[in-house]
Amino acid sequence: MPETTPPTGPDGKNFTGNEKNEGLYSPGVLGKFYTPYVIWFSHRAAWGVSNKALHDNHRTHIGQNHLTVGPGNGYFLAKLPASTPLRTLRLLDLNRTCLDFTTQRVGRRFDTSTIEQDALAAWPVDDGTLDSVDCHMMIHTLRGDIIGDKEELVAQAARVLKPGGVFFGATILAQGPDVRPNALARKLMALYNGQSNTFSNANDSSSDLKKVLERHFSRVEFEVQGCTGVWVATK
Numbered sequence: 001m002p003e004t005t006p007p008t009g010p011d012g013k014n015f016t017g018n019e020k021n022e023g024l025y026s027p028g029v030l031g032k033f034y035t036p037y038v039i040w041f042s043h044r045a046a047w048g049v050s051n052k053a054l055h056d057n058h059r060t061h062i063g064q065n066h067l068t069v070g071p072g073n074g075y076f077l078a079k080l081p082a083s084t085p086l087r088t089l090r091l092l093d094l095n096r097t098c099l100d101f102t103t104q105r106v107g108r109r110f111d112t113s114t115i116e117q118d119a120l121a122a123w124p125v126d127d128g129t130l131d132s133v134d135c136h137m138m139i140h141t142l143r144g145d146i147i148g149d150k151e152e153l154v155a156q157a158a159r160v161l162k163p164g165g166v167f168f169g170a171t172i173l174a175q176g177p178d179v180r181p182n183a184l185a186r187k188l189m190a191l192y193n194g195q196s197n198t199f200s201n202a203n204d205s206s207s208d209l210k211k212v213l214e215r216h217f218s219r220v221e222f223e224v225q226g227c228t229g230v231w232v233a234t235k
């Protein structure tokens, strides 16, 4: 069932956060362009991250009661094997098109509901109720000067997970230990950071991301592939 929450921050005050990007995430783009250009080409050629690692993240860590932040076109959820423990799936996204597209793709397999809101506002999910949360390839699009400005997403994931629950994901980084953007990555990051409402990761660093994860989770596995930070954090 769709749910739209008012723009309220985690402290209950008014929240002016990120803006929708329905031009970029139109049904046409999600259906025809996103998988070949973003997932099959850019992940490997620009961001240096293997899709096998992202599939493995989903296959290994997804639990029965799961929430995906920023599902895009639902590609990785749609590729889960028949043996996946996933049963109840919540999708949280600022763009209605991504919620609808992904629901159409996986809604027959999983008991799926949607939350249309900014991931940096308080999530309408009870504390300690989920087995897993994932957030892949979206933190670099969130408005903010540094990773610390995006910390509320990590705090919300920690809040809604059960003890022992897992938060796993990946994001494109521009700085910090082990972050090695190739020439194409540097070119695309400069271009996308210069466009309104596309990337906002010029100061996102691997050390800051690791610190933020460690502040909210008791165990953090973190690695950098190319210029993409990939993590598995356990509450």
Ligand SMILES: C[S@@+](CC[C@H](N)C(=O)[O-])C[C@H]1O[C@@H](n2cnc3c(N)ncnc32)[C@H](O)[C@@H]1O
Residues within 6 Å of the ligand: 018, 019, 025, 039, 069, 070, 071, 072, 073, 074, 075, 076, 092, 093, 094, 095, 098, 117, 118, 119, 120, 135, 136, 137, 138, 141, 142
């Ligand atoms: C680059 S796509 C990643 C899609 C998918 N996770 C994947 O790995 O293929 C980013 C996703 O995050 C969503 N998104 C962007 N900003 C958001 C925000 N502030 N709050 C919630 N969702 C957001 C977009 O609508 C889109 O679904």
